[in-house]
Every structure is written in C-alpha cells, then in structure tokens.
Amino acid sequence: MAAIILSARGLSKHYDGIKAVEAVDFDLQAGQIHALIGPNGAGKTTFVSLLSGRIPPSAGRITFDGADITKLPAHERVARGIAYTFQITSIYANLPVFDNVALAIQRKGSRTLRADTMAALARVGLDPMADQIAGTLAYGHQRLLEIAMGLSMDPKLLILDEPTQGLANAEIDAFNTLIRAVTPKTTVLLIEHNMDVVMDLADQITVLNFGETLATGTPAEIRANPAVQSAYLGG
Amino acid sequence: MTRAIALHLAVLALLFAAQFILPPYHHTNIARIMVLAVFAMGYNIAFGYTGLLSLGHALFFATGLYATGLGIELWGLPAAPALVLGLLAGGAIAAATGVLALRTGGVSFMIVTLMFAQAGYLTILYFGSYTRGDEGFVIARAARSLGPLDLSSDTPRYFAALILFALGLLANLALVRSRLGRAMVAMRENEERSRMLGYNPFKVKLTALVISGLYAGAAGAAYGVLFGYVGASFAAIQYSIMPLLYVLLGGAGTTLGPFLGALLMFYLIDLSSGVTTAHLFVVGAALLVLVLFAPKGILGWLRDRGAKWLP
Ligand SMILES: Nc1ncnc2c1ncn2[C@@H]1O[C@H](COP(=O)(O)OP(=O)(O)O)[C@@H](O)[C@H]1O
Numbered sequence: 001m002a003a004i005i006l007s008a009r010g011l012s013k014h015y016d017g018i019k020a021v022e023a024v025d026f027d028l029q030a031g032q033i034h035a036l037i038g039p040n041g042a043g044k045t046t047f048v049s050l051l052s053g054r055i056p057p058s059a060g061r062i063t064f065d066g067a068d069i070t071k072l073p074a075h076e077r078v079a080r081g082i083a084y085t086f087q088i089t090s091i092y093a094n095l096p097v098f099d100n101v102a103l104a105i106q107r108k109g110s111r112t113l114r115a116d117t118m119a120a121l122a123r124v125g126l127d128p129m130a131d132q133i134a135g136t137l138a139y140g141h142q143r144l145l146e147i148a149m150g151l152s153m154d155p156k157l158l159i160l161d162e163p164t165q166g167l168a169n170a171e172i173d174a175f176n177t178l179i180r181a182v183t184p185k186t187t188v189l190l191i192e193h194n195m196d197v198v199m200d201l202a203d204q205i206t207v208l209n210f211g212e213t214l215a216t217g218t219p220a221e222i223r224a225n226p227a228v229q230s231a232y233l234g235g
Numbered sequence: 236m237t238r239a240i241a242l243h244l245a246v247l248a249l250l251f252a253a254q255f256i257l258p259p260y261h262h263t264n265i266a267r268i269m270v271l272a273v274f275a276m277g278y279n280i281a282f283g284y285t286g287l288l289s290l291g292h293a294l295f296f297a298t299g300l301y302a303t304g305l306g307i308e309l310w311g312l313p314a315a316p317a318l319v320l321g322l323l324a325g326g327a328i329a330a331a332t333g334v335l336a337l338r339t340g341g342v343s344f345m346i347v348t349l350m351f352a353q354a355g356y357l358t359i360l361y362f363g364s365y366t367r368g369d370e371g372f373v374i375a376r377a378a379r380s381l382g383p384l385d386l387s388s389d390t391p392r393y394f395a396a397l398i399l400f401a402l403g404l405l406a407n408l409a410l411v412r413s414r415l416g417r418a419m420v421a422m423r424e425n426e427e428r429s430r431m432l433g434y435n436p437f438k439v440k441l442t443a444l445v446i447s448g449l450y451a452g453a454a455g456a457a458y459g460v461l462f463g464y465v466g467a468s469f470a471a472i473q474y475s476i477m478p479l480l481y482v483l484l485g486g487a488g489t490t491l492g493p494f495l496g497a498l499l500m501f502y503l504i505d506l507s508s509g510v511t512t513a514h515l516f517v518v519g520a521a522l523l524v525l526v527l528f529a530p531k532g533i534l535g536w537l538r539d540r541g542a543k544w545l546p
C-alpha cells in the first residue's frame with residue numbers, strides 16, 4: 001500500500017445548525033487520483049476548503065506529509081504543497097492571462113519566470129492568449145486558466161473542485177490526459193460530477209452525502225455499492 | 236515596454252528643461268508640485284496598486300516633516316542626515332500603523348488609519364513646547380543646504396525637488412514591474428485567490444504600506460527643507476485627502492497619475508482662487524466630472540482607450 005499523504009480525522013464544519021461536513025475520516029494515498037463525488041450540497045466544496053485552509057474547521061484534525069496542519073493558515077499550506085482550484089472560477093479577471101499564471105509561479109522563486117509561465121500556459125493551450133485580459137476569455141478557457149494556475153504551482157497535492165464544468169468534450173479529453181500526466185508525482189483530489197471523467201481517472205472514490213462519508217473504494221466497488229446507487233447514482 | 240521607459244524619461248527631461256523657461260512664480264510651484272507628487276506616488280502604491288484605501292497618510296507625511304524639522308532645530312542635525320531621518324521615520328510609522336490597521340479591511344481600515352492620523356495630529360499639538368503646535372516653526376535658512384547647494388534659493392531647490400521626484404518615479408516604475416508589484420496588484424484584484432496561491436496578504440500589504448510610508452516620509456522631509464516651514468496643518472485630515480484626490484484625478488494604479496493629478500489640481504485651485512473664493516466648489520465640480528466621465532482618472536481613461544502599455 002502506498003504512503004498516506006493526507007488524512008483527516010473527525011473533520012467537521014457547521015454553519016449555524018447546518019452540518020455541512022460532519023465527522024469525516026479520510027485518507028489520501030500518495031500518487032493517486034482520488035475522486036470525491038456526491039449530490040449537490042453534500043459538503044464536497046466545504047470539505048476540500050477545510051483541507052486547503054480556506055475556511056477553518058469546527059472540529060477535527062488534518063495531517064499532511066506527516067505534520068499536523070490543522071492550525072496552519074492557507075498560504076502556509078500552499079507553501080507545503082497543497083494547491084486548490086476554485087469551483088466558482090476565481091481568476092484575476094482584470095489582469096492579463098500571463099500575470100494570472102506568473103503569480104502562481106513567481107512565489108516559488110523561478111529564475112526564468114517568463115519562459116516558465118509561457119510553458120505552463122502552453123500545457124493547457126492558452127499560450128496564444130497570454131496578453132489577453134483574463135476576464136474576456138470564454139468560460140471554458142477561464143476554467144483552463146484556473147487549472148493552469150493550480151498545476152503551475154507544482155504542488156504535492158492538487159485539489160480540483162469540478163474542473164470540467166463547462167468544458168467541451170475535446171477539452172475534457174485534454175484535461176484527462178493532463179491530469180494523468182501529473183500523477184504519480186502529484187496526488188490529485190478531484191471533485192467531479194461527470195461520471196465518465198471519474199470512472200476514467202480515479203483510483204479511489206469517496207462518496208459524500210449530507211456531510212458524511214457514504215462509502216470509499218475503487219470505481220468498481222463504488223459502482224456495485226447499493227447504498228451509493230440509491231443515494232447518488234440514481235439506481 | 237521600452238515605450239514606457241521612454242515616456243518616463245521624457246517627462247523627467249521636460250521637467251528639467253522647464254526650469255530654464257518658467258517664470259519664478261511657476262518655478263516655485265512646480266518644485267512644490269514635484270514634492271507633493273512624491274507624496275501622492277507613495278499614496279498610490281498603497282491605494283492604487285495594493286487597494287488599501289488609507290485616510291491617514293497625513294501622518295506619514297507629517298512624520299517625515301517633523302522628524303527632519305525637529306532633527307534640525309532641536310538636535311542641530313545637518314540637512315542630509317535629517318532628510319534620511321524623515322524618510323525612515325515615515326516608513327517606521329507606516330509599519331506601526333500597518334501592523335494594527337491591516338488586521339482590518341475595507342471601511343474599518345479607513346477609519347483606523349484616520350484615527351491614527353488624528354492621534355498624530357493631536358500629539359503634535361500636545362507637545363507644543365517642542366513643535367509650536369498650530370503656529371509651527373521655520374527652519375533656519377542656514378540649515379537648509381546640502382553641501383554647496385542652498386536649498387532655499389530657487390534653482391537648487393528646483394533641482395533637489397526634481398532629483399527626489401525622479402528617484403521616486405523610477406523606483407515606482409521598477410516596483411510595479413517587479414514581482415512584488417505584481418503581488419501587490421494581486422491583493423487589490425483578488426485577495427482570496429492570492430491567499431490560495433500562497434501569498435500572505437498581511438505581509439504583502441504591510442510591505443506596500445511601508446514603501447508608501449517611505450515615500451510620504453521622504454516627501455514630508457523634503458518639503459520641510461525646501462520650503463522651510465513645519466506646522467501642524469500638514470498633519471490634518473486635508474493632507475490625507477489631498478493625495479487621494481491627486482491620485483483619483485491623474486489615475487489610480489498608474490505611475491504618472493499622481494504627478495499629473497497633483498499638477499492639474501494645484502493649478503485648478505490656483506487659477507480658480509484667482510477668480511472666486513469658492514475654490515473648493517471648483518474642486519468638487521472637477522471631481523464630479525471625473526467620476527461621471529473618467530472614473531479611473533485621466534491616465535486610467537487613456538489606458539482603457541488603447542494606451543494599454545501605460546504602467
Ligand atoms: N458559507 C456558508 N454558509 C452557510 N452555509 C453554507 C456555506 N457554505 C456551504 N454551506 C452549506 O453547506 C452545505 C454543503 O455545501 P457545499 O460544500 O458547497 O456542497 P457541494 O460542494 O457538495 O455541492 C450546503 O447545504 C450549503 O448550503
């Protein structure tokens with residue numbers, strides 16, 4: 001069995017009365033692609049936001065790479081290698097595409113910032129649009145930019161929140177190839193509604209429902225799980 | 236790229252040449268405007284680039300002014316170390332203000348900086364036996380010289396103001412093209428995103444505020460030595476609003492906006508107070524026109540209309 005790169009114990013987030021995430025235990029194996037699925041409002045975004053430090057938990061502990069990071073602020077988690085891409089595209093809409101990715105790269109102290117940035121853009125095919133203002137890109141391209149920002153941080157763990165939402169089929173294929181290429185060097189935690197993408201990419205799947213873990217297993221196990229079928233896959 | 240550098244050098248060359256043709260009255264005015272533009276450039280680094288809407292920059296300006304003025308008057312410092320003292324004092328007070336004020340954001344940041352500046356103003360009045368309060372004091376002419384340059388006479392004064400302005404402008408240009416400059420803009424544009432890219436917002440904003448304070452401190456220090464007067468009115472709220480107006484008029488987040496805004500506003504007030512006593516009305520009308528037709532200021536307006544290369 002591979003090493004565990006991240007684990008959560010008893011992780012909870014309550015919003016006055018709403019148990020968005022409730023006592024989740026979770027292990028992420030290094031080098032794998034792990035998909036997080038579940039119906040809308042299941043707590044997926046909240047859960048990964050807790051992991052990335054974007055919001056503080058109500059209870060529970062998180063360890064990453066052997067260290068307790070529960071109390072670390074988000075930017076220090078990034079420094080340790082956790083990258084997060086937003087479900088609702090969060091780019092610098094008024095800045096050029098180039099600057100969006102350069103911001104992700106320069107923090108690591110690159111000596112060849114321009115070349116590295118152009119290479120990162122080329123990976124998602126956005127290099128011809130480097131000088132465009134990011135907010136003027138088509139929606140699908142903005143999603144790709146968001147993904148490029150995450151990838152170009154060269155993280156140990158890349159968390160993607162519904163990255164393929166709004167992408168065309170050809171772009172989804174390119175996305176799959178891209179994500180496969182970064183593993184096993186990078187571990188990927190992927191929230192995804194498109195079941196084709198999930199079944200295609202994931203080594204492991206965790207199903208969340210009403211803030212709790214419903215099941216964890218390989219794609220085949222999840223597909224065969226009757227509880228999952230009734231709750232999510234729609235029988 | 237090089238177009239931007241050429242434009243900045245051309246502005247500096249024009250200002251250099253202007254001293255030979257300007258009549259004495261405007262000669263002094265432009266020297267004053269260049270010093271105030273350095274103050275506004277500092278303000279712009281915090282407000283225009285980093286998105287920190289401060290209402291307390293009079294504190295940083297006055298700190299530079301008083302550190303230099305009192306350094307000369309009380310401790311008998313020569314002008315050069317007194318100027319350096321003013322610069323550093325401006326940065327230090329900005330750091331102290333930032334450590335506390337940057338725990339808040341938005342409207343609370345405005346209020347906290349305003350309160351700090353008010354506290355500074357009252358402190359100056361409180362220690363009236365040293366500062367002479369509202370009345371202020373004059374820096375002795377003999378102390379206002381750098382080496383062979385007598386900074387109280389027109390030509391050396393203009394030259395000194397130009398040197399300070401040139402250093403401030405070129406450093407500003409270098410800053411906004413640097414990685415730090417990009418990170419500052421990132422705070423203004425999307426702080427949440429920046430945090431998730433690994434930037435510590437507090438650190439980036441504090442750095443910007445300290446640089447801003449160094450500019451304001453340097454401007455205050457130079458103002459004292461070049462024009463020879465130190466008074467509490469420079470710590471009052473008007474001197475916090477003034478750089479904001481300059482920046483809004485010239486274009487927030489542009490390197491040349493603060494100078495352009497200072498130049499236009501100065502002469503707008505100067506010319507209008509010649510014909511009417513209601514010059515505040517003229518300022519108000521100018522701002523109204525600006526908000527309606529060019530909310531990003533003059534250079535921001537130009538940048539949106541094709542001059543994308545304007546830094
Ligand atoms: N900031 C918030 N304030 C209050 N409730 C929230 C907040 N964020 C999420 N929730 C609630 O938490 C639950 C889980 O939301 P979310 O994590 O976005 O689900 P998912 O990503 O699985 O669709 C939902 O009921 C949602 O309304």
Ligand SMILES: [Mg+2]
Nearest residue numbers: 044045046087
């Ligand atoms: Mg979600």
